Amino acid sequence: MSNKNLxxxxxxxxxxxxxxxxEADRQAYAYDSAVLPPVVPALVVRPTSRxxxxxxxxxxxxxxLPLTVRGSGTNLSGGTIPSSSQSVVVVTNGLNRxxxxxxxxxxxxxxxxxxxxxxxxxxxxxxxxxxxxxxSQAVSTLGGNVAENAGGLRGLxxxxxxxxxxxxxxxxAGGELVKAGSxxxxxxxxxxxxxxxxxxxxxxxxxxxxxxxLIPPPAAQQAMMAIFDTVETASEAVxxxxxxxxxxxxxxxxxxxxxxxxxxxxxxxxxxxxxxxxLIEVDGHPAQVEDEAEKVKQICNQNQAKKIxxxxxxxxxxxxxxxxxxxxxxxxxxxxxxxxxxxxVPRSQLPAMVSxxxxxxxxxxxxxxxxxxxxxxxxxPTILTDKRDTEEYSRVEAAIDEIFDAAxxxxxxxxxxxxxxxxxxxxxxxxxxxxxxxxxxRLKSVLDPKNILxxxxxxxxxxxx
Amino acid sequence: xxxxxxxxxxxxxxxxxxxxxxxxxxxxxxxxLYAETGRETDVARGKLVLxxxxxxxxxxxxxxxxxxxxxxxxxGSCEAACPSGVKxxxxxxxxxxxxxxxxxxxxxxxxxxxxxxxxxxxxxxxxKWMARLQGPFSRNINETLGSSCARFMAPVVGxxxxxPIASTAWHKKGRRNFKQPDGRGVKVAFYxxxxxxxxxxxxxxxxxxxxxxxxxxxxxxxxxxxxGIPALxxxxxxxxxxxxxxxxxxxxxxPFDYLLTPCATCTATIVKLWPMMTENLPEATRxxxxxxxxxxxxxxxxxxxxxxxxxxxxxxxPGRSVTYHDPCHLRKSLGxxxxxxxxxxxxxxxxxxxxKEPERCCGxxxxxxxxxxxxxxxxxxxxxxxxAATGADTVATGCPACxxxxxxxxSHAGLSVSVRHPVEIYAESISS
Numbered sequence: 001m002s003n004k005n006l007x008x009x010x011x012x013x014x015x016x017x018x019x020x021x022x023e024a025d026r027q028a029y030a031y032d033s034a035v036l037p038p039v040v041p042a043l044v045v046r047p048t049s050r051x052x053x054x055x056x057x058x059x060x061x062x063x064x065l066p067l068t069v070r071g072s073g074t075n076l077s078g079g080t081i082p083s084s085s086q087s088v089v090v091v092t093n094g095l096n097r098x099x100x101x102x103x104x105x106x107x108x109x110x111x112x113x114x115x116x117x118x119x120x121x122x123x124x125x126x127x128x129x130x131x132x133x134x135x136s137q138a139v140s141t142l143g144g145n146v147a148e149n150a151g152g153l154r155g156l157x158x159x160x161x162x163x164x165x166x167x168x169x170x171x172x173a174g175g176e177l178v179k180a181g182s183x184x185x186x187x188x189x190x191x192x193x194x195x196x197x198x199x200x201x202x203x204x205x206x207x208x209x210x211x212x213x214l215i216p217p218p219a220a221q222q223a224m225m226a227i228f229d230t231v232e233t234a235s236e237a238v239x240x241x242x243x244x245x246x247x248x249x250x251x252x253x254x255x256x257x258x259x260x261x262x263x264x265x266x267x268x269x270x271x272x273x274x275x276x277x278x279l280i281e282v283d284g285h286p287a288q289v290e291d292e293a294e295k296v297k298q299i300c301n302q303n304q305a306k307k308i309x310x311x312x313x314x315x316x317x318x319x320x321x322x323x324x325x326x327x328x329x330x331x332x333x334x335x336x337x338x339x340x341x342x343x344x345v346p347r348s349q350l351p352a353m354v355s356x357x358x359x360x361x362x363x364x365x366x367x368x369x370x371x372x373x374x375x376x377x378x379x380x381p382t383i384l385t386d387k388r389d390t391e392e393y394s395r396v397e398a399a400i401d402e403i404f405d406a407a408x409x410x411x412x413x414x415x416x417x418x419x420x421x422x423x424x425x426x427x428x429x430x431x432x433x434x435x436x437x438x439x440x441x442r443l444k445s446v447l448d449p450k451n452i453l454x455x456x457x458x459x460x461x462x463x464x465x
Numbered sequence: 466x467x468x469x470x471x472x473x474x475x476x477x478x479x480x481x482x483x484x485x486x487x488x489x490x491x492x493x494x495x496x497x498l499y500a501e502t503g504r505e506t507d508v509a510r511g512k513l514v515l516x517x518x519x520x521x522x523x524x525x526x527x528x529x530x531x532x533x534x535x536x537x538x539x540x541g542s543c544e545a546a547c548p549s550g551v552k553x554x555x556x557x558x559x560x561x562x563x564x565x566x567x568x569x570x571x572x573x574x575x576x577x578x579x580x581x582x583x584x585x586x587x588x589x590x591x592x593k594w595m596a597r598l599q600g601p602f603s604r605n606i607n608e609t610l611g612s613s614c615a616r617f618m619a620p621v622v623g624x625x626x627x628x629p630i631a632s633t634a635w636h637k638k639g640r641r642n643f644k645q646p647d648g649r650g651v652k653v654a655f656y657x658x659x660x661x662x663x664x665x666x667x668x669x670x671x672x673x674x675x676x677x678x679x680x681x682x683x684x685x686x687x688x689x690x691x692x693g694i695p696a697l698x699x700x701x702x703x704x705x706x707x708x709x710x711x712x713x714x715x716x717x718x719x720p721f722d723y724l725l726t727p728c729a730t731c732t733a734t735i736v737k738l739w740p741m742m743t744e745n746l747p748e749a750t751r752x753x754x755x756x757x758x759x760x761x762x763x764x765x766x767x768x769x770x771x772x773x774x775x776x777x778x779x780x781x782x783p784g785r786s787v788t789y790h791d792p793c794h795l796r797k798s799l800g801x802x803x804x805x806x807x808x809x810x811x812x813x814x815x816x817x818x819x820x821k822e823p824e825r826c827c828g829x830x831x832x833x834x835x836x837x838x839x840x841x842x843x844x845x846x847x848x849x850x851x852x853a854a855t856g857a858d859t860v861a862t863g864c865p866a867c868x869x870x871x872x873x874x875x876s877h878a879g880l881s882v883s884v885r886h887p888v889e890i891y892a893e894s895i896s897s
Contacts, residue, residue, distance in 0.1 A: 020504075024529035027518055028504075028511035033488050046503065073505070074490045093503040117494075138494040329548035336484040338549075388484065 001042040006063060010045055010088075013055045018094065020044040029070065029089045033136075034078040034423055035339050035387060041068070041082035041089045048094035050111075050208045057206055058175035060088055066452045069202045071113060071141030076340055077421030079148065079201050083456045090206070092143050098122055099209065106214045107166055107183050112143025112207045116150075119212075129217035131158035134417065135328065143207050149199030151417030153324075156375035157249045157283075158215075160417065162198045167211035170197060173448040183211055201419055202454035204447050218249070218283035222293040223317040224310040226278040226300040227271050231255065234276035235351040237303035238374045241280075242347065244299060246292050251375030252279040252324050255354065258331065258369040258382075262323055265330035270323060274306070278374060279324050327371045328382065335367065335384035339396065343407035344378040344416030356406040357381045363402075364395040378416035404430070425460040472527060472567040476520035479559055483517045485551045486510060492543035492553075497826040497844045498536070506533040509543035509553050516560045531564045531700075536837065538830030538844075539698060540793035554798075555741055558697055562742075565700025578696045578704040585690045585711070589634045592663050596630040603629065609883050612876035623838060626876035628664050628869060635666035639673065640687045643719075651771070652721040654684045656735075656761075658728030659691050660865035668727050668865065671892035672764055676725075678895050679772055686715045694734045697742060698832055706746065709739055713753045723771070724761040727888055729792035729864035730831065732763040733799055763795060765863050765887055769804040769811075779813020779894070787815040787890065788857040790848065790871065791824045792864030805863045805887040812894035815859060820851040827862075829870035841870070842877075849874040852882065859883045861890055 001007055001021060010019045020026065021043055030038035042065070047053040060067045067088045070080040082089055092113035100109040103126045110119060116137040123130045133152035134140055140150065146168070151160040167181025180193035197205060228234035238251060254262070254277040263270040270277070278300070282292040293310065300308050311317035332338040345353045354370060357379070361368040372379040381403055385396050404414055404427050414424045414431050429437055437459050445451070492509040493499055505511035512534055518524040534557060544553040570578070581588045603613040612626040635657055643652060653676065657669045676683050690711040696704035716724060726732050736758055743754050768774045787809055795801040809817050828834070828844030848871065852860050860875075860882055862868055872884050 022529060024515055024524060024526060024533060025504075025506055027524055028506045028514055031488055031514065033490060035487075072490055072493055073488075091503070115494075136490070139490055329550075332487055332489075332549045333485075336487075338487045386484070 007043065009059055010043065010056070013059065014045050014047055014052050018046040018048060018052075020046075029073070029091070030082065032070075032073040032075040032078060032080040034076050034081065034421065035337060036078040036081060036422055039082045039087070040085060041087040042085060044089045044091060046091040046094045050095070053090070053095065053206065053208055054171055054175050054177070056088075056090060057171045057173070060452055061174050061450065064450050064452060066455050067206075068454050069143070069147070069206055071144035072115070072136070072139045074136040074140050075144065075148065075421060076342070076418040077415065077423040079419050079421035079454070079457055080144075081422060083454060092141060095208075096141075101126055101128075101214075102183075103128060105183060108212050108214060109183075110142055110210050110212060112141060112146075112210060114142050116140045116142055116145055123214050124217070127217070128214040130164065130212065130214055132161045132164060142210060142212070146198055146207060146210055147200060147202055148419040149417070151373070151376075151378065153250045153252060153373060155373060155378065155417075156251055157247045162195065164213045165194055165198050165210060166213050167194055168197060168207055169209040170205035170207045172205050173450065173453050177208070178205065181211060199419070201421060201458055203444055203458055204453060206453070218285075218289075220286040220289040221249070221281055221283040221317075222289050222310070223279070223281040223320045224293065224297065224308055225320045225323070226280065226305045227274045227307045228276045228278065228303075228305055230275040231354045232351045233304045234278050235354075235374070237278060237300050237305065238350065239348060240299045240303055241296055242375075244295060246282065246295060248280050248292075248296065248375060249283045250279070250281040251373070253277070253350075253372055253374035253379075254279070254323065254327060255370040257367075258327050258371045261334065261369060262326045262330045265333065266322065266326050268319060268322065271307070277323070279320055324371070327369075328380075331369045331382050331384060335386055337385045337387040339383040339385065339400070340418075341381050341383070341400065341403060342372075342378060342416045342418045343381065343403055343412060343414060344376070345407055345410045345412035347375070347377040349410040349412065350374060350377060350379070352410055353377075353379060353406065353412070356410075357403060360399050360402045360406070364399040366392070366395060366399055368399075373416070376416070377412065420458045422457060425458055428459055469525070469567075472563065473520055473522060475563045475566075476516065476560065479516065479556050480520065482552050482556050483513055483520070485549050486513045487549050488514075489548060491546060491548055495542040495546045497540065497542065497828060498538060498840065501840055501843050507536060509547075509551075512537065513551070513553070513556060516556060519564075527564050527567055531561070531568060534561055534564070536833075538793075538826055538828065538833050540826040540830060541797040542793065542826060545797040554738075558738065558742060561698065561700035562702040563700075566702065570699065570701050574699050574701065578699065578701045582691050582696060583704045583707045583711075585688050588691070589637075592630050592634065593632065596632045599629055607876045607879070607881065609881040610872050610876050612872050614876075625838070626873045628872060631663055631666050635662045635669045636685055636687070636689050639666075639669055640685045641683060643682045643684050645682055648682055650680060650682055651723070652682045652684070653723045653725045653767070654686070654716055654719060654721045656689065656692075656724055656726040656731060658726055658731035658865065660869065661727055662689060665865050665868060665886075668886045668889060671886065671889040672725070672727050674892045674895060675768065675888055679768070679774070681772070684719050684721060686719075688715060690715070692731045692734045694730055694738070695832055697734070697738060702742070705742065709743060709754065710750070713750070713757060716757055717753060722760065723767060724757060725764045725767050726761065727764045727863070727865070727886055729763065729794035730866055732761060733794035735761045737798055763799065763801055763804070763863065765795075765805040765808050766799075766801050768888075768891070769807045774811050774891070775807055776810040779811065781816040782814060785815045786818045786855065786857040787859040787861055787885075788818050788820045788852060788855040789823060789887070790820070790827060790852070790860060790862040790867060792862055792867045793826050795863050796824055801863075805861070808887040808891045809861055812891045814894060815857075815890070818855045818857050820855045822847075822851055825851065827867045827870045827874075829866045831866060834870065842874070845870055845874045849878055853878070853880060857882065859885055859890070861885050861887050863887055
């Protein structure tokens, strides 16, 4: 940022230690976890109070400076990459207090920079359960989870972040405080602004406080691993489990390539000749868990499972989930660049989607491992490449286009849980319609007339404020 | 090397390692420094980006990169937790060496490393001189800990509560040759490391007692050069290589089965960093490095894994307990987790009570503590709380640097918890 007076205004609001203007510091906020070109912002600020946050937004608004809010920068769709070289990056990890954790009314009030796993642990200490568990939960912030409507492994039974946001306070584009939702279970006062704000990817406001729902934890769990010869039989088993009115808390899928890669990495004795693995966990009341686990076992058997391993101890359970936790790290080690997609299809279309991904991998001569949340049709085709190899990378880009085409063709969606950001905005009209885009843009232009809130994301367009 | 092109060329040699980072940001969960500051340039992902940008000339400010790269505990928490297996320590240490080569070593560091560290006799002389001075200038603070602080505002010591420097380096008295050069028993060379040698000689005494008890034949040379880590951390490859060479010349002369050290950092440096950072040396030297490195063991690991010292159902006294802090350079660098605990249990007397997050870095980080004392203390504050919460009367850890940091933390908090190396605890049990 060349304007010295402007920088000193930020310093006056935030203190010297929370304003980063040196080039080396700014270059460290030019990226997130998406494989996209970096954009170096003009300034990085780190407010540590609601008041500082409000004044920061007011200052940006007054000077028409675009701002991108960033938690831990683990976004997989480029949502936290600065919109332009004029952008101010607002880091929220200094706003990381759990303000209230109410075990009587089952809610918590948090600041946006609280780390997801820290919050889940704090809830567990009170004997409560916060189910959303995105893969990055050890570092991701709740503000980021809400902005992206993050999911996780428990989506099938427990839903996603949206299902736990009861209310919030956020600053509008002028820095004025807006209140949405409530601490009560029921609340119909006014528009449902809260749901509008969830998944808004920083385009409509800046969260300052979030009210999250907590639930009682399940008393018992049972994990198991079912081995199948083909993706089709595994997928039939998934459908049959749901058709039998059983909703497992987790129902995960690994394809053959992922199984082999994980086994090479961990040597835990996974069946490398299996076509697919299902990792299943049921939870609830102990009697119900016992009953459902038995039924799931029968259903897998009826659907030609080659073998079913039911965890008999905490160690065995951990071993089963270790295979799932290893999927991404094991794949990521094969090649320098890892592109993790999250195209999602109706559950019944899982085999069709898996075979389309396989065909796309062959067509473009690429290595793609597929794993993911079979229970909710949210797959993670993971493309392994080297971004330095420009010829291969152009094939990667073409393959991604086709993966999204395939998902939409099967009645699915571009993104189950990673968001649209920069990476997927060009496909948005394919999933929705021209009118949908126009409607969203009109909404944005009214709520953010100067176009300063994370411009250029979600439906593209002008990014420089 | 004052040529920017040469700097860029050398940094590009790290490209294969740097490109492995997929920017997932999981290092943010484990970095003790980032937990305090929340700044991206303090965590591995940010630092890797800066080195990469410098190598691609996107950033043309080696000084700014060095400043940020140097602000790191080198605890290796990020590397141990990295989902993509990025060799973070390789990149950081090599980048520090390359950039320091370009910018030149600061005059103070140059004086310390090249003038004293690389010359063991002169280094001993300097410390002896400092040991004489410290009496009049410091006052005792805590009996249990044996800590002192400066009577007046000292420029370097500041507000630290430290253990006094020994008047004579331990090895001057401790040097010894094999009793039975041709005997068949296990033969070890003992390498105390500078901190044990000069500040915590009681740890070396305890090690000798234990090794004698187990009838291990021990050799201690009359000169013990530093392992080189302070120089390496500062990017001074010349001093580092000089020290490696000096050590090789001393230890190559004597045949032994293991080189033992009671210092986590020396062990990790010799085992991991020596082979990694001597790639450019002649083949013959590299072979010698590999041989010595392959024989080097942490003393806890040696006693438990080689001599099979184990918990023998030793009784514990009610009301007496000890807790254990995992040094980063044992746990994260070398995977040594159980052996020190086994040794403590084998001693009996005190019950071993685990603290919360025993693997959390104490914040010492060698010279990090000298340059960033306030942050180091803050990071240590979390460790202090974990120790205090156990109610243990003793805290054990297998690293003299951690021992100094924990002593400083406890002394400031006014706690009477004694700080011991597991070998000391085990040695005490032998006499009783």
